[in-house]
Amino acid sequence: DSLDLCFFCRLHFVQPSYPQMNVMFLKTHKTASSTVMNILFRFAEKHNLTLALPAGQSYHLGYPHRFMAQFVEGFKTMGQSYNIMCNHMRFNLPEVRKVMPNTTTYFSIMRNPISLMESSYAYNKFFTPAFRRSKDVNEFLASPWTYYNMSEYRNNVHARNYMWFDFGYDNNAMDTEDYVQRVLAEIEQAFQLMLLTDYFDESMVLLKETLGWELDDVVYFKLNSRSQDTIKSMTPESKEKVKEWCSLDWKLYQHFNRTFWRRIQETIGLEKLDQEVNILRMRQKELMELCLLDPMPIDKTKIKDKKLQPFQSGRANILGYNLKEDMANETLRTCLRLITPELQYMSYLYARQFPEKKRKSTAFSLWRR
Numbered sequence: 001d002s003l004d005l006c007f008f009c010r011l012h013f014v015q016p017s018y019p020q021m022n023v024m025f026l027k028t029h030k031t032a033s034s035t036v037m038n039i040l041f042r043f044a045e046k047h048n049l050t051l052a053l054p055a056g057q058s059y060h061l062g063y064p065h066r067f068m069a070q071f072v073e074g075f076k077t078m079g080q081s082y083n084i085m086c087n088h089m090r091f092n093l094p095e096v097r098k099v100m101p102n103t104t105t106y107f108s109i110m111r112n113p114i115s116l117m118e119s120s121y122a123y124n125k126f127f128t129p130a131f132r133r134s135k136d137v138n139e140f141l142a143s144p145w146t147y148y149n150m151s152e153y154r155n156n157v158h159a160r161n162y163m164w165f166d167f168g169y170d171n172n173a174m175d176t177e178d179y180v181q182r183v184l185a186e187i188e189q190a191f192q193l194m195l196l197t198d199y200f201d202e203s204m205v206l207l208k209e210t211l212g213w214e215l216d217d218v219v220y221f222k223l224n225s226r227s228q229d230t231i232k233s234m235t236p237e238s239k240e241k242v243k244e245w246c247s248l249d250w251k252l253y254q255h256f257n258r259t260f261w262r263r264i265q266e267t268i269g270l271e272k273l274d275q276e277v278n279i280l281r282m283r284q285k286e287l288m289e290l291c292l293l294d295p296m297p298i299d300k301t302k303i304k305d306k307k308l309q310p311f312q313s314g315r316a317n318i319l320g321y322n323l324k325e326d327m328a329n330e331t332l333r334t335c336l337r338l339i340t341p342e343l344q345y346m347s348y349l350y351a352r353q354f355p356e357k358k359r360k361s362t363a364f365s366l367w368r369r
């Protein structure tokens with residue numbers, strides 16, 4: 001409990017100015033973090049903010065190496081003058097602090113390790129040795145040590161305690177009470193807010209309240225989702241096994257699930273949360289009707305504008321969107337921002353922020369078409 005108390009005193013202590021413009025988002029993997037990133041990119045554009053983007057041709061901030069300030073484009077000359085940082089990285093607080101201003105709000109997102117494992121398996125199927133060797137996620141979980149080789153450490157991080165690794169810790173560490181408590185305390189010290197993929201809309205309401213943002217800032221279209229046929233159903237035994245195989249992540253998730261609901265209770269309360277979630281969903285529906293040709297995300301082969309296809313990986317069939325035709329210019333821009341996949345959007349922002357630098361390979365002119 002003392003941990004949670006500290007969590008709240010920090011919030012009161014470092015009261016940011018509103019709306020908060022300095023934000024660091026630790027983009028964990030397979031947690032709906034690309035949808036969050038899209039929200040942050042749109043906010044950055046709206047307020048003309050400076051992003052801490054990956055240097056050169058890179059699409060991430062040095063992952064799986066621990067983050068270093070020099071991984072950020074322009075760091076040597078720009079110092080702490082960035083507003084928003086949200087690309088994949090393996091978290092390393094002292095180095096992040098060199099890049100982001102002292103008034104920055106830090107937040108991240110966590111997902112139930114069971115569905116996270118299934119998602120990671122599909123996505124990293126041909127990359128991660130432990131996944132390559134097994135037939136499917138159920139076979140892998142039936143006897144993970146048959147497929148998981150410690151010597152392949154870095155390449156196997158997607159197969160065990162993936163979130164623990166992204167937060168900068170050893171995903172193969174011994175699960176002892178003291179160690180886990182120390183890590184949880186450190187994460188609470190560093191992050192003012194922890195969201196949950198599994199309660200995404202509730203998370204968006206909490207995010208907007210914490211940062212003093214507007215509802216439209218956190219309205220989103222789901223990005224990086226998969227077609228139903230690439231989602232493998234997990235056996236009850238597999239689900240139980242994840243809790244043991246990824247016990248560090250399981251404890252992490254349980255802890256931040258508790259603090260999430262406590263935060264809701266102590267801030268907006270469940271009743272207002274419900275109302276706000278409904279408003280968010282109504283606005284989302286309105287925008288989907290305004291922007292989209294189809295009512296649901298669609299298969300990559302059905303995406304008419306090939307430049308708007310999301311990056312594909314492993315066995316996952318990552319879905320995307322088609323926009324309606326003949327929209328007025330302003331509407332088209334709003335809609336396009338909501339559906340642009342992360343690599344294309346990032347490349348566009350990079351080219352805008354560093355016009356003199358060589359463009360990233362997925363760069364294309366998003367708004368002039």
Ligand SMILES: Nc1ncnc2c1ncn2[C@@H]1O[C@H](COP(=O)(O)OS(=O)(=O)O)[C@@H](OP(=O)(O)O)[C@H]1O
Pocket residue numbers: 028029030031032033034035115118119120197198200221222223224225226
């Ligand atoms: N709004 C919302 N609510 C709930 N879940 C969502 C949402 N947006 C994305 N997703 C799911 O998140 C998974 C993709 O995560 P990431 O974008 O973090 O992936 S990545 O690491 O950047 O590749 C991917 O999960 P799987 O479909 O299980 O693979 C998405 O479906």
